[in-house]
Amino acid sequence: xxxxxxxxxxxxxxxxxxxxxxxxxxxxxxxxxxxxxxxxxxxxxxxxxxxxxxxxxxxxxxxxxxxxxxxxxxxxxxxxxxxxxxxxxxxxxxxxxxxxxxxxxxxxxxxxxxxxxxxxxxxxxxxxxxxxxxxxxxxxxxxxxxxxxxxxxxxxxxxxxxxxxxxxxxxxxxxxxxxxxxxxxxxxxxxxxxxxxxxxxxxxxxxxxxxxxxxxxxxxxxxxxxxxxxxxxxxxxxxxxxxxxxxxxxxxxxxxxxxxxxxxxxxxxxxxxxxxxxxxxxxxxxxxxxxxxxxxxxxxxxxxxxxxxxxxxxxxxxxxxxxxxxxxxxxxxxxxxxxxxxxxxxxxxxxxxxxxxxxxxxxxxxxxxxxxxxxxxxxxxxxxxxxx
Amino acid sequence: xxxxxxxxxxxxxxxxxxxxxxxxxxxxxxxxxxxxxxxxxxxxxxxxxxxxxxxxxxxxxxxxxxxxxxxxxxxxxxxxxx
Numbered sequence: 001x002x003x004x005x006x007x008x009x010x011x012x013x014x015x016x017x018x019x020x021x022x023x024x025x026x027x028x029x030x031x032x033x034x035x036x037x038x039x040x041x042x043x044x045x046x047x048x049x050x051x052x053x054x055x056x057x058x059x060x061x062x063x064x065x066x067x068x069x070x071x072x073x074x075x076x077x078x079x080x081x082x083x084x085x086x087x088x089x090x091x092x093x094x095x096x097x098x099x100x101x102x103x104x105x106x107x108x109x110x111x112x113x114x115x116x117x118x119x120x121x122x123x124x125x126x127x128x129x130x131x132x133x134x135x136x137x138x139x140x141x142x143x144x145x146x147x148x149x150x151x152x153x154x155x156x157x158x159x160x161x162x163x164x165x166x167x168x169x170x171x172x173x174x175x176x177x178x179x180x181x182x183x184x185x186x187x188x189x190x191x192x193x194x195x196x197x198x199x200x201x202x203x204x205x206x207x208x209x210x211x212x213x214x215x216x217x218x219x220x221x222x223x224x225x226x227x228x229x230x231x232x233x234x235x236x237x238x239x240x241x242x243x244x245x246x247x248x249x250x251x252x253x254x255x256x257x258x259x260x261x262x263x264x265x266x267x268x269x270x271x272x273x274x275x276x277x278x279x280x281x282x283x284x285x286x287x288x289x290x291x292x293x294x295x296x297x298x299x300x301x302x303x304x305x306x307x308x309x310x311x312x313x314x315x316x317x318x319x320x321x322x323x324x325x326x327x328x329x330x331x332x333x334x335x336x337x338x339x340x341x342x343x344x345x346x347x348x349x350x351x352x353x354x355x356x357x358x359x360x361x362x363x364x365x366x367x368x369x370x371x372x373x374x375x376x377x378x379x380x381x382x383x384x385x386x387x388x
Numbered sequence: 389x390x391x392x393x394x395x396x397x398x399x400x401x402x403x404x405x406x407x408x409x410x411x412x413x414x415x416x417x418x419x420x421x422x423x424x425x426x427x428x429x430x431x432x433x434x435x436x437x438x439x440x441x442x443x444x445x446x447x448x449x450x451x452x453x454x455x456x457x458x459x460x461x462x463x464x465x466x467x468x469x470x
Contacts, residue, residue: 115407135407142407209448214436217448219428262408262425290429295407314427 001033001061004040004303006327007179011035012060013067014119015112022050024070029299031067032112036175037267038168038296039119040303048072113140115296117263120168121146140295172265180324187242187330188363191322194375196382197345198338199352204385220338221312222283226388227381228333229253229274232308235374237366238331238359239308247330247365252276256306256326257286259293268326269298270306279388313337320356330362331371333378389442394464398457401437405430416458444468 001011015032024030025047032039051069055061112129114122118141122129127149129141136142183189201223209217232239232253240250255274260266269289271277277285292298309332311323317337325332338355345352357378361371381388389397399411406426420426426434435446438454444467446454454460 117408135404140407144403144407144410206448213445214432214439217432219432221428260427262406287429287433316421 001055001063001065001067002042002300002304003063004033004035004300005037005175005179006182007175008035008063010060010062011040013055013057014039015057016053018050018053018068020050020052024048024050027301033300034119036171037265037303038172038298039114041297041299042067043300044070046070046072048075113295113297115140115142115294117143117168118146119296122149125149136295140297142295169264172261176266179326183324183327187325187327189325189360190363190368190371192359192361192368192371192375193320193322193356194358194372194379195341195343195354195356196379197343197352198355198382201382201385202338202353216280218279218283219286221314222279222286223382223385223388224312224335225255225257225271225274225286225310226277226279226282227378228308228310229255229277230381230388231374231377233275234377236370238361238371238374240330240365241307241328242330242362242365243328247362250307252307254305254307256309256329257289258309258311259290261294267293267298268306268309268311269293269302270304272301272305308333311335320358322358323360325360325362330365331374332360334358334360389465389468391461391465394442394468395457395461397441398438398460398464401434401441404437405433414457417456419455421455438464442468 004011011033012035013031014034016030017032018024018028018030024044026045028044029041030044030050031042033042048070051071053068055065055067061067113134113136114129115136119129121127121143122141125146127146129146132141132145132149133139134141135145198220201220205218205220205223232255237247237249239253240248242248252273253275254270254272256268256270258266258268269292271282271285271289274282274285289298289302306326306329309323309326309329311321311332312335313321315337319339320336321334323332323334334357336356336358338353340351341354342349343352343354344350357375359371359375399414402414402424403409403411406424409424414424418424420431420434431451435451435454439445442464444464446467450463453463
């Protein structure tokens, strides 16, 4: 059972997507685990052949407990090590599976995509998710699909998850509470605020979107994310992880995007290599993680890879926010709601679109001067939207 | 498309974009952002879905005109007739 965040203590196995005898390679999705933050797809750390499934569907396991045994390439059966919790190097040759392929569990090649609320109701009513057709994003099963399925067809052993949290929203709140309390307990935060003139970016975006159909339009959020990622790449001591060994700077920006879930809760999946994405690529990545965050189909690496978090209040929020860092990260950038304001422009006062950006940073990793340079660089990037 | 068909298409697009909303719960004057809590990404996805369903390409400047169902249906009917 991998740790999927600073706040996670245990997870409940919801699905196996592999069976004994299956070949797997690094990055394959092998299982779905139900956590306080919803269902997460578990990627495997190393390749090999699935020897044995250790965990049963519905079983709640502490972080670190083995889920399955993977026989690495060239490894004899006696050398088996637990995976995915303990990665180990693989040898050169790939043997045929020693035993005949054995498929016991009811598994699907693609698994079942379902929102956390849909999973909870399905478990409560004994509805088999495998038998439903989803109408949500990418065919994900959503609450109304389970409701439409009516009461219990309790038959399939795959559906019953005994230790399931009774209220997903309350569980999500507990997870947020644990992570944020840990952050405020351990991280000496300092905060900086800076007002950015967003008129150039606003004008550029409006002109660009006017010539494009809705499917190809960009949101200001994509410009903000790209500007933040580019600035973070060049900044010192705001992008990375702080662990027992101290601060370790990351050499790429995996930007955690705080996604609020309607009905309550927050999750911040990472957009990998955000600094290297084009604006269209950033927009596609944001669309993808937001849809999957809401459908309950994020991947384990997205839960743990973030090196810096970006939180935006969006169009209908307030001026500014002082955020709380998501450990083991060392900084969080928060954008308030862009709004027109009377500001100095040249020698005059003009009404311009403005936004207030804030930085919450870990004083163990950086000082205010470094944080200030970082925010100033985000500002500079946003003055040249055509170069983003 | 009749106004009823446009309304149905709009509701279908809306519940597709926000699967946790139920068509029965959406009132004619519910505001997309203030009442239904759609964010800018949801609104963009809705506009894209409406483009696909009705052929109407809604420019950003017109987004306020689809803010509620009561506003959106006549707006879409007008644009489709043009």
